Amino acid sequence: MSKHNIIVGIVTILFLAAVIGLNVYSFLPETNWYQFTINLGSFTFGINRGGLKDPFSGSSKDWNTNSKTENTLYTCFGFVIISFAFACIMLLITIVALFKRVHKKGRKALFVLSILLCIFNVLSTLLFLRLNKAFCEDVTDDFSVPSIGGGILSTGICTKFKGSDTILTWGPAIGWYCSLAAAIISFVTVFLTSSILHTRKFGYHVIH
Numbered sequence: 001m002s003k004h005n006i007i008v009g010i011v012t013i014l015f016l017a018a019v020i021g022l023n024v025y026s027f028l029p030e031t032n033w034y035q036f037t038i039n040l041g042s043f044t045f046g047i048n049r050g051g052l053k054d055p056f057s058g059s060s061k062d063w064n065t066n067s068k069t070e071n072t073l074y075t076c077f078g079f080v081i082i083s084f085a086f087a088c089i090m091l092l093i094t095i096v097a098l099f100k101r102v103h104k105k106g107r108k109a110l111f112v113l114s115i116l117l118c119i120f121n122v123l124s125t126l127l128f129l130r131l132n133k134a135f136c137e138d139v140t141d142d143f144s145v146p147s148i149g150g151g152i153l154s155t156g157i158c159t160k161f162k163g164s165d166t167i168l169t170w171g172p173a174i175g176w177y178c179s180l181a182a183a184i185i186s187f188v189t190v191f192l193t194s195s196i197l198h199t200r201k202f203g204y205h206v207i208h
């Protein structure tokens with residue numbers, strides 16, 4: 001294997017490991033994907049896999065039945081899980097390629113998986129952009145937010161994904177930024193796997 005192929009292989013492994021790490025961290029129950037802070041008192045509510053994290057009690061409040069916020073969240077999480085699975089398969093193939101020559105069909109599979117990996121990470125990131133509107137719809141359907149209640153509907157959170165006014169400061173949290181980073185890294189990975197695909201020989205020994 002040439003030095004160029006080794007470098008491409010190692011960089012691809014590092015990028016895939018980064019995507020896996022970002023996917024895992026974003027899926028953790030306590031990782032907030034969205035948050036809003038009541039400016040008077042600086043009380044911050046987080047939205048994560050466990051529900052709405054209440055800064056007063058320290059616990060998470062469950063969503064109502066047929067919650068649009070929960071549906072949006074879990075659809076995004078579904079894409080994250082699929083992305084994680086694809087990244088793990090790709091990582092295994094690339095690691096094997098450092099020791100054995102991968103057949104062209106294997107390299108094509110790696111390239112196709114990288115495209116799917118990018119698509120699912122991008123979908124997770126973009127779909128989440130409607131989370132604030134879904135949350136406001138839940139509040140309209142009698143989902144109660146501690147200390148502010150339905151008053152949240154009079155703020156700008158219902159029209160802007162990120163912003164602030166005299167009552168609230170709101171926007172995406174670390175979970176969404178992890179998803180965004182994974183989408184960017186997976187996009188670059190498409191070009192890396194494309195390079196692997198068009199390499200005449202990648203790996204050392206032929207896998208039959």
